[in-house]
Amino acid sequence: MKKSLQIILIGAGNLGFHLGKKLFEEGLVVQQVFSRKKINAKRLAKLIDAEPISNLDKISKEGDLYILAIPDNIIETVANSLSKKIPASKLIVHTSGATPSSVLQPFFKNYGIFYPLQTFSISKEVDYQNIPICVDSNLKKNRILLEKIGKQISKKVYLINDKERAILHVAAVFVNNFSNNLFTIGETITKKENLPFEILKPLIQETVNKILDHSPNDMQTGPAKRGDKNTIDRHLKYLDKNFPEFSEIYKLMTHSINSKIVTK
């Protein structure tokens, strides 16, 4: 019988947790889960029938694929440490949108990317099969393997190189991080004014529903779009007085929507 592919998952945080679970659910074998925090390694390992480890010395040399699901700023360091524990011929990938695959190159001959383009929180279940998985590698045989694994857990697998991934990551920051910050601003304003934030949620949902089959550019509405200077001035007067920390964002976004509107 052909031995299954052995995956070693390094990292059990927001991304590693959901990725590990999904790999397991789709019948892939995660041999070990590493986390510096023993409790995190155990929490995930228990769910996916893996060995939890929190000491890199214990890492298996028998893995076929090493997945780094760790913060961007430690990928290089961890890859360096790992290269002293496992053969340099092993396939290692990271899961970061912002980091070039080349940070792995000094340490390993086979390196690549397995980047689920999604935002993860441990406490929030995700619909993995609709998450775009961006894969890449220095070698075709690795790309084929990563695409195959990607297709086992998602309907949407893209071959995306380092440059493209970096661009997608910038765009993702705008559409995810920054729009979430706008939702936080909406929550801050309503809470402080004793209004229910709930009342804005259907609007937020519809904002997104609209762009699923229309260009957001065609869906733009509101006072900036209409060039409704009276409303804009009234809003700014209110913000300057009550939420001055949001005034600049209001002005800049208004101008971005309608460059004819310049506020002082």
Next chain:
Amino acid sequence: MKKSLQIILIGAGNLGFHLGKKLFEEGLVVQQVFSRKKINAKRLAKLIDAEPISNLDKISKEGDLYILAIPDNIIETVANSLSKKIPASKLIVHTSGATPSSVLQPFFKNYGIFYPLQTFSISKEVDYQNIPICVDSNLKKNRILLEKIGKQISKKVYLINDKERAILHVAAVFVNNFSNNLFTIGETITKKENLPFEILKPLIQETVNKILDHSPNDMQTGPAKRGDKNTIDRHLKYLDKNFPEFSEIYKLMTHSINSKIVTK
């Protein structure tokens, strides 16, 4: 037999169109639909068994409720014109988030608000029963009537006064207009770089799914939140070179998420 309430709908644009359809669907009687554009009046009137009119002289004096679903900047003028055609005792409401009800007061004794807090496009069907309807009026009996009509078309009816509605409208601009603009930025970047905007849509959907049962403040992720200055600098370098028009928004939003990060 008690005569049904006669509604006169003034305006057949994005909001008027969907409101008129929903009122009709729930068994309410829309007697007339007015639009300056005959074709718009006809398009809606045909769907909801109403009389289309495009001349205010033809407006019925027999209506029980006159709903102004027209742009903010013409509400006062149209109310003034209307007051010369129908008795000043008639109940008139507008549907604007940004406009105080007091603009109707000079012309009518019974005035109020019927504001569906949602974004509408003619071409996009909406799930009306989940749209919050904000109602208010100068008299209790009118408020009761408007609440009753609201409840016929939506599960969520709120009594919201002018001041509260103005605040909600500011918050709505942030969560709807401005986040849509961020989606447009994401689309602009991906399109220009020959990447599929589609790839970002699951991320956008999840951004919203997360906040339906969590505070957006708790759901914030990304380089700004992490204080990941390297990634932020790389993003800004890319934007300065390729999309300088988006650099300021990136900086301001980053600082808004994490005030410790100050970019030059």
